[in-house]
Amino acid sequence: MKISHIILVSFFFILILFSITTYINYRQSGYIIENAKKYERSTIVVRNCNRFQRNFLNMVSGLRGYLLTNETSFIQTYDSAFLENIEILGELHSLVPDGSDQQILLDDIRQLQKYWVDEFASPLLEAKRSAMESKKEKMEFNTFYRQKMVYGLEKDVQRSLQKKFSSFMNYEYAFRASNQESLTATLNQTRRITFFLTTVSVILGVCISIFIAFYISSRILKMVKMSNAIAAGDYNVHVNNVGKSELGLLALSLNNMARTLGSSIDTLRRQKDELDQFAHIVSHDLKAPLRGIDNVVTWIEEDHSISLPLEVSKYLGLIKGRINRAENLLNGVLSYARVGQEKQFKEIVNVTDLLMEVRGYIPNRKGLTLAIHPDMPVLYTERIPLLQVFTNLIVNAFKYHDKELGEVKVYYRSEDHVYRFFVEDDGPGIDPAYHERIFAIFQTLHERDTVESVGVGLSIVRKILTDRGLSIDLSSQSGRGSIFSFTWLKTEIE
Numbered sequence: 001m002k003i004s005h006i007i008l009v010s011f012f013f014i015l016i017l018f019s020i021t022t023y024i025n026y027r028q029s030g031y032i033i034e035n036a037k038k039y040e041r042s043t044i045v046v047r048n049c050n051r052f053q054r055n056f057l058n059m060v061s062g063l064r065g066y067l068l069t070n071e072t073s074f075i076q077t078y079d080s081a082f083l084e085n086i087e088i089l090g091e092l093h094s095l096v097p098d099g100s101d102q103q104i105l106l107d108d109i110r111q112l113q114k115y116w117v118d119e120f121a122s123p124l125l126e127a128k129r130s131a132m133e134s135k136k137e138k139m140e141f142n143t144f145y146r147q148k149m150v151y152g153l154e155k156d157v158q159r160s161l162q163k164k165f166s167s168f169m170n171y172e173y174a175f176r177a178s179n180q181e182s183l184t185a186t187l188n189q190t191r192r193i194t195f196f197l198t199t200v201s202v203i204l205g206v207c208i209s210i211f212i213a214f215y216i217s218s219r220i221l222k223m224v225k226m227s228n229a230i231a232a233g234d235y236n237v238h239v240n241n242v243g244k245s246e247l248g249l250l251a252l253s254l255n256n257m258a259r260t261l262g263s264s265i266d267t268l269r270r271q272k273d274e275l276d277q278f279a280h281i282v283s284h285d286l287k288a289p290l291r292g293i294d295n296v297v298t299w300i301e302e303d304h305s306i307s308l309p310l311e312v313s314k315y316l317g318l319i320k321g322r323i324n325r326a327e328n329l330l331n332g333v334l335s336y337a338r339v340g341q342e343k344q345f346k347e348i349v350n351v352t353d354l355l356m357e358v359r360g361y362i363p364n365r366k367g368l369t370l371a372i373h374p375d376m377p378v379l380y381t382e383r384i385p386l387l388q389v390f391t392n393l394i395v396n397a398f399k400y401h402d403k404e405l406g407e408v409k410v411y412y413r414s415e416d417h418v419y420r421f422f423v424e425d426d427g428p429g430i431d432p433a434y435h436e437r438i439f440a441i442f443q444t445l446h447e448r449d450t451v452e453s454v455g456v457g458l459s460i461v462r463k464i465l466t467d468r469g470l471s472i473d474l475s476s477q478s479g480r481g482s483i484f485s486f487t488w489l490k491t492e493i494e
Contacts, residue, residue, distance in 0.1 A: 055081035235262030351376035373411035392457035
């Protein structure tokens with residue numbers, strides 16, 4: 001299975017779990033809001049019940065106070081409480097569900113209050129107003145008052161009304177308690193479900209992360225080992241159990257690359273061996289006829305030196321010069337082919353001593369001097385390749401110098417993990433158009449009859465440096481001298 005599919009499926013599964021958790025929490029928040037509204041309704045119901053009972057007591061006390069004292073302020077208390085109770089009953093009726101036990105009790109409470117008003121309060125108030133007109137009516141009112149308020153059912157109606165309200169309030173408190181228990185149970189259940197789903201999501205996410213990390217890292221490490229082996233020259237390595245994932249396809253590609261590289265390297269090695277063998281064979285086979293021609297020319301000169309015309313002697317000398325140039329070309333081919341072929345051992349090399357040795361290879365030129373920096377470094381490196389580089393650069397500087405007086409300077413500069421060595425001369429200089437050409441094999445900027453040169457020295461220098469991952473640069477203008485600079489490692493670890 002592809003890694004992208006594993007990640008995608010895992011992501012969607014975790015997303016589903018979190019979506020379920022979010023949905024449950026959303027439903028729970030809705031339930032809490034609904035419960036808060038119910039609780040608010042219940043609070044209003046309880047508050048109105050308390051107000052109704054308080055108002056009814058005010059109606060009773062206001063009625064009795066007016067009947068006993070004839071003070072109109074009691075009537076005002078009675079009237080305001082009566083009107084407020086009518087509004088309270090209407091509001092309670094809208095808050096209580098239709099057909100419920102509370103609705104039945106509320107209807108009974110309304111009927112009882114109406115009964116108390118119609119049977120007791122209103123007749124007594126009417127009788128009290130009439131009692132103000134005559135003494136007889138006053139006596140009749142007192143009799144009527146005792147009949148209604150003292151010996152009548154008025155107190156039973158009050159008790160019944162209070163009882164109904166107690167039952168009504170008990171229903172409301174029971175509803176609140178039940179709703180609170182239901183809310184608590186739902187909250188606890190939601191917490192458990194949320195905790196379970198969140199824990200499963202986290203554990204699943206951690207497990208998937210560990211699996212993917214292990215799955216990817218283990219295969220990448222195998223491919224890293226394979227790449228290191230290929231870099232070390234082992235092209236027979238391969239990765240097993242590649243699978244069909246993206247990393248499997250990459251491993252399969254690496255396996256194919258290793259096989260292709262192995263085949264290509266084998267072909268290159270075979271071709272290189274064939275070219276080296278061809279260079280040696282051609283060089284040796286061509287040297288034999290050249291020596292033969294040189295011997296014939298020598299014999300002619302020795303046997304007929306007196307009788308040869310001057311012009312013929314000149315041509316014979318020209319032939320011997322061409323033979324010598326051909327041998328030098330063949331030796332250059334062999335030298336170029338041998339670069340990097342022989343195993344070089346590392347040793348401590350004092351660059352100053354090395355340059356003193358190079359001084360012995362310099363052609364004698366009066367007026368030209370070699371100036372060496374007095375504090376050249378000491379290296380642990382391959383001596384012969386470094387000697388070849390310095391020899392070719394310094395000898396070329398002397399060979400091509402076109403002035404009677406001049407100087408070739410050798411110095412260096414430290415740069416991070418390498419030294420940069422400079423070979424500077426004040427000779428004819430090189431036009432920038434030819435800076436690349438001079439590093440090509442058998443390429444020279446002078447006529448071969450003017451300066452005897454094979455044209456392989458700088459090619460050998462570049463090959464030595466390129467094989468080691470180093471570089472050589474040229475800074476020069478025509479008529480202004482040249483500065484060749486190349487890098488060499490400070491420390492070479494075996």
